[in-house]
Amino acid sequence: PGFLDSILNFFDELGAGLVAPELLSEVKGYAPEKEKEIARLYTAYQRELVKRGLYDSGTLRHGLIEALSSKKWELPPSLKRFESIRLIDIYQFTPYRFELFKNLAIRMKVTIVLPTPDNRQRAFGFIVSNISKFEALGEQAGQLEIKFSQAGGGGLLALKERIFDLSPPDKESDKAEGLPVKILSCHSRYREMEEVGASIIEMVKQGGRRWSDFAVVFRDIKPYGAIVDDVFNRYSIPFYFKRGLSLGQNPLIRSALSLFGAINAGYGRDEIARIAGSSYFGRFADIDIDDAQTLYIEAGIIDGEPSVWRRKLKKTIAGRKGASRDKANRIANLTQELLDRLNRLKRQNRPPQFLDHLTRLFTWLKLSPESQYSGPKSDIIRFRDNNAYMQLIDTVSQARQAVEMMKMGSSPLGFEVIRDMLTGQINDRTTPEPGAADLNRVQALNIHDVIGLNFNHLFICGLNEGEFPLRAQARSILTEEERTAFNKAHIEAWPAADPEARKGRRVFDRSSDKWQEESLLFFQAIKAAGDTVHFTYSLQELDGTPIMRSLFIDDVLDVLAPGASTQERENVILHTGHLAIAKEAFLLPDPEEQKAKLLRDLFRGSASEQSLEERIGQIARGAPGWKRFTTLLSLAATERQRDDYFIEPDPEKKKKLANIYNASLTSQKEKINSLLVGKRKGRYSPTALESFGQCPFRYFAGKTLGLEAVEEPELEMDARGAGTLNHAVLEIFYKKMIKQKRLPLTGCDDEKNILRDTALKEFEKFRRKGLLGDMAIWEAQEEKTLSALIRWHDAEVEDQRKNGFIPVGVEVVFDFKSFDKNSDLDPYLISMPGGGGRHLTGRVDRIDIRADGNMLRVVDYKSGSNAAKYKKMVARDNLGRVSFQPGVYMLLARDWVMSKKMMDNVDSMRGGYRLIHLDEAVKAYVMTDGGKEKEIDDGSYLGAGNGAEQTPETFEGQVGSAIEKIESGQFYVSPVNCDYCDFPGLCRYIATAKQSAQTD
């Protein structure tokens, strides 16, 4: 494989080298093992050309040079008209070109204009070695003159002067800063062209530039041609390809050639689906390509002969019913016929039959240039496709004539050879430019075409490894050494008398020449740029195969960031987004892109509500339901903002995402202050603080908005009711005990009777108020409640005996009289970190003292039995953060016992919970010090007492900072624990969290 191409390429090089067959036989010793064979082939090839009356380019060149070398030849009138010939930026002189201009220069003035070489070997080595061919002519050079041009100035001068400089200036002397040069790294070739198109549009929009100021150039235009065509049409950028777009890249032709692709891929599922989905084949217009693909996948088809497809499709269809079966049958029948026809085409190994089958297949497929496309520039696209269609028919009919003429009808060339010949013919053609008369267009050029021209704004694209610099053809008949040896042997065998012209007759370039030629090309392309230049490359092919960037990018970076570190150099490159629609909507030039972005934003919420409304408004403003739609849109935007807040795990970022919809009411600080500090006089109860500590939003809903859960009527007394009843009984019981000075408890029957009587009286009170629920149920519960109270009493007796704490106050209220007339004492005053004071109120269930050790204990009754939960509440780490009650109550009780002169001084305190349903004293009391005397809080942590130091770490300091947060409106939905909260329906935190977990 590849031999034919290689040998023809080699003959072409020999032709350009003016090596005639008879001379080739004389060139010896360059490749002993193959040179005879090569010479024989070359002679046979030339003989065949003569026999058929044909010429190849080598023969023609040879003839021309022979004619020019003749002394009798005179300048024709067409040349005589001119004073001189100027060759601008032509720098490669093969022996043919060399002889051509050498001979012309004998008769007229020939000036070769080239860039002035300097010490940049990579850029100018190629010029120097080519020019030396003429310099060696000496006297024989006739009227030949070599002139050197200077690179144009402008903002790009530094780039033009420094590219390929082997000793670039160091960082300090950097003049490259601010060069109008950009390097774009793009995800794929498609994205690369989208970025180029978008940049051109942006620059034109900025004003002062015409489309014709721009050129987009490629070293290899093939991989980009169809993409430029598609993207620039979508973006409505007027453009044209200097050499036309290769016919093979036209979408209609690509569809036509996809038939060969399907055969080549062994009837692969994707390839067959591509044919069935092409809008150029009317045969499949009635089937839905998604249905077809689903059917193929369901049938488990990857590829396979038509018989395999038949069997698998049949089996799958048998499992379907009704309309779905009919639809599948239609798809299967069409697919099967397509496969059978492709298979028949594949079996044709003679040209006439191949062409007949192919034509019949096109007819059956209803190949037509009238695609369904109706987007922008559809008229241009229709023109383009019609032309391509005509050219396809023309190519096939020309192939048929050629076959007839050359009498190839019976040659069994084989399917692949005929196919390659036909596709070769197609690829050699180009499609014309519609509207070519319009000169104000962006030019898409091959890099060779830009040399000698000038564009204000140049995009040098496809700077990918292997493409530019173009990778040297590996498949050559001769090795590098053999080519060098050939040059030498050829000169020795060359009969010409003038040794001066020998240099110019070097047939083959060295590989280093090729490398230098590529560098010079790059330099020349940069030279064509006037004001700005963009260098672009892709990271992968459309199928995902990775591509490396060109080494030229590094050469440009050497100029842009001399002496920079690897990272600094990388930072110079603009890494463009994965998708065009990642940009702001107003930057998207294609209406289809804008729609895609709109859809994406609608469901992603990445755009602001206002811009979304504006953008949808452009399509649908005033349509029925528009008003309701905008309301929904605004609600959706709100919900998205809330979701973004909930989903964010980083607390710092979360704070930034907080807004009024997730209860950041910082903007309403004044209103909140007037309510809390004005109306409520800056009084805070520990339950309120605790609610804030558990979840700021819970506090906001309950304490600020004053919302309460809706009470559902229940047959049984609920937990809250039972707790109130127990509280009432215990309060009255201890009040009696304190009043009658019967403490500490002894456990005697008398005490138990008092407790029982107290309980029965309270039950009756509750019954009368209707708080006991259904009486039939209560009767069953009453005895249980009484025996629980008796067990409670037993545990109390045990605790007082062991710990020595005696109740001295029950249900002690701390508040201003103006707010609670039952108040025993004013609230506790704390100083705020920012100045001023706030008041801590409270209703303490019970205050105990142990007079012997000046110890104080505050007790809060709890009906629950979850000791672990309450242990957490009294842990030092949670006090002042999520738990406030024990701390605040200790501060209040301390003031109270001293105001009542029960204790002179309080040395230490403990506070916590009495779980009234736990029967063992040691478990029933959950206290701040864990119940261990040694660790009893001495007040320094609480920040209590005269002159006690208060820092942000003390309890008082923490209370102050919680109050500050409340008063500044930070009511975020950020729960520590949602247990027992009444507001899940309002905050919707739970629903969101579940949903995001499912999405993840």
Ligand code: SF4
């Ligand atoms: S349910 Fe949870 S998140 Fe919602 S307000 Fe209550 S505690 Fe806060």
